[in-house]
Amino acid sequence: MASSAHELTPRAREIVAAARELLEAEGPEGLSMRRVADRVGIRAPSIYKHLPDKEALEAALISAGFEEWAEAFKGETPEELGRAYRAYALAHPHLYRLMTERPLARERLTPGLEERAAQPIVDAVGGDADAARAVWAFAHGMTMLELNGRFPPGADLDAAWAAGMRAFRR
Amino acid sequence: MASSAHELTPRAREIVAAARELLEAEGPEGLSMRRVADRVGIRAPSIYKHLPDKEALEAALISAGFEEWAEAFKGETPEELGRAYRAYALAHPHLYRLMTERPLARERLTPGLEERAAQPIVDAVGGDADAARAVWAFAHGMTMLELNGRFPPGADLDAAWAAGMRAFRR
C-alpha cells in the first residue's frame, strides 16, 4: 500500500532519485541495491527500512517514466507523437528499457497511470484502440531495434520512421 | 573461426541441442552452463572443451533461429509474412527473445546469414529497404508487447495486427 510513488517518504524519494541517476548512467543491469546505496551514502540493508524490496524501487522508477510519458506526448499529431516518442526513448534509453522490456507489475503502479500514459497515442489516432496498439507497436519496435543496434549500420532510420508514420496516417 | 554453427563438432552439436531444449523450456534466464551440462549428462567445465564460452553457445542458438526464419518466411505476401512471423515467435518465444532483445554479436554469425533471414521481409514489401524496416519494427513491436503481456487483458491482437498490415499494404 505504501509502494505507489506518491506515497513515498522523503528519504525513500532520495533513494529513488539516486536509483534514477544510476539507471540512466548504467542501465537496468547495473541497478543493484548495493550500487544504489553507495550513491545515497548508506549500506544496502538500510534501503529496506524505506522500501520493501527491489521491485518497489523499480516500480517507482517506472511510475515516474509513465508520468513523463503522459506529459511529453500530450496533444500531438501522429507524426509529432512519433518524434516525441523516439526522442524520449533516446534521451532515456535505460529507463525506456526498464519500462517496456519486461512484464509490467501493474499492482505496484498508481491506479490509472498506465492508461493515462497511453491516452495520447489513442487520441492521436482518433480513438481507435486497434490502430493505437498498431502505432504503439511500430514505435516500440523501431525504438528497441534502434537501441539494440539491430538495424544495419548505414540504415536511414529517419526514413524508416517516416515510412511507418506515413502508412498509419492514411 | 570455429564458432559458426556449421563448423561445430558432433559433440558440440549435442550440447547446442541440449541448450535449445533448455532455452525453449525455461528462457534465456535459465540458460546456464551448469544447466546445459546437466542435460547433456556432463559437468559444466567439460563444455569448454567443445565451445569456447557461453557466447558461442548463444550464437549457435541464434544462428539456428535465423536459418529457421529464412525458411519459414520465404515467398510470402506481407499479410502472410506477418502471420508467419507472429506464429514463429509464439511457437518459440524464448528463442525469439534471445534472438532479438539484445545487441547482435554479428562477428559470431556465419557471414550473410542475417541478411538472408531479413530478405523475405524486403521481398514482401517490394524491395524498399525503409518500408521493410518499418514493417519489421511493427511486427517486432507487436510480438514483444504480446510476449511481455503489455497489451491490456481484453485487447484484440488479431485486430491490431490487421490494422498494422492494412496500413502497410497501401
Next chain:
DNA sequence: GTCTATATCAAGATAGAC
C-alpha cells in the same frame, strides 16, 4: 535509521589430475 555480519544462491570460467 543505520550498521555489521551473514544466509542463500547462482553465475562464468580456469587449473590441473586422470
Next chain:
DNA sequence: GTCTATCTTGATATAGAC
C-alpha cells in the same frame, strides 16, 4: 574428454546490535 576443486564475482534479503 571428463572430472573435482576452486576462483571470482555478484545478487537480494534478513537478523540483530546500536
